[in-house]
Amino acid sequence: MDNRRNMFFYYHKDGETDDKVETLQKLAIENGFTIVDNHKDANIIVSIGGDGAFLQAVRKTGFRQDCLYTGITREGQSGLYCDFNIDNFDQMLHSLQHDELEVRRFPIIKAQINDGNSFYCLNEVTIRSTIVKTIVMDVEIDGTHFETFRGDGLIVATPTGSTGYTKSARGAVIDPLTACFQISEVASLNNNQYRTLGSSFILNKGRHLKLKVLQEGNDYPIISLDNEAHSIRQIDNIQVTMDDCVIKTVKLKNNSYWDRVKRTFL
Structure with a gap:
């Protein structure tokens, strides 16, 4: 980790957090790290504030492929993306300096909206109705019609996103070492006239979902990318794929993904 010394802090500024971050920055400088004001100059990006802040840090810094991300929770918080607490920051610095961390690589999905711009997602992309009426979508896999969905919406999640909204929709929790994405229904309509699969299904990394x-009558659904709503109003189609891009994060060697899942849910 000796060549990774430029550190950028991402957090929502308030008086109490500002004081904490100032202390953390001084501690980092004392241990030979350089604090930068622009995330483009960093090779370590530190988020403070739990999983939501981590997702925002990754999105706002452009899903950097050439740096490490790490998450720090505040007091009393826990997170599946965050290995450290704000009160044990010195432990993180020590681990960085003495190679006591492991780099994990989380697959991400790419969502292209209306055949236009593409956006990466670390957790999920969702499309939902914004009115009291079911949204209707044709689901295509590799260019072939699979089903016509009627319901409140669909969630397309990464393996790490499987512990979020998808889990609430009765999706499976997926090992992040598995490069795939999961499609889950939100309140699907199933009767003698309309029929969907009625369960989540998982697509391999090489598949193309449309x-x-x-x-x-549902011309203006809402699309969310991770925990951020998208500003495009009229949606015609969304195409979801997965390429070789990953988010590299650091973790303690004795703190696996499944350790976190157990602590969070069991």
């Missing part, structure tokens, strides 16, 4: 919104 969701085509049928304009049946």
Whole structure:
């Protein structure tokens, strides 16, 4: 880790957190790290504030492929992306300096909206109805029609995103070493006239998923990318793929993903 010395802190500024971060920055400088004001100059990006802050840090810094991300929780918080607490920051610095960390690589998905711009997601992309009416979408896999969905919405999640909204929709929790993405239904309509699979399904990394919104009175659904709503109003289609891009994070050697899942849910 000797060549990774430029550190950028991402957090929502308030008086109490500002004081804490100032202390952390001084501690980092004392241990030979350089604090930078622009994330583009950093090779270590530190988020403070739990999983939500971590997702925002990754998004706001452009899903950097050439740096390490690490998450720090505040007092009383826990997180699946965060190995450290704000009160044991010195432990993180010590681990960085003495190679007591492991780098893990989380797969991410790429969502292309209306055949236009593409956006990466570390957790999930969701499309939901914004009115009291079911949204109707044709679901295509590798260019072939799979089903016509009617319901409140669909969630397309990464393996790490499987512990979030997808889990609430009765999706499976997936090992992040498995490069795949999961599609889960939100309140699907199933009766003698309409039929969907009725369960989550998982696609291999090489698959191509396309969701085509049928304009049946639900012309303005809401799309969210991780924990951020997208500003495009009228949606025609979303295409979801997974390439070789990953988010590299650091973890303690004795703190696996499944250790975190156990602590969080069991």
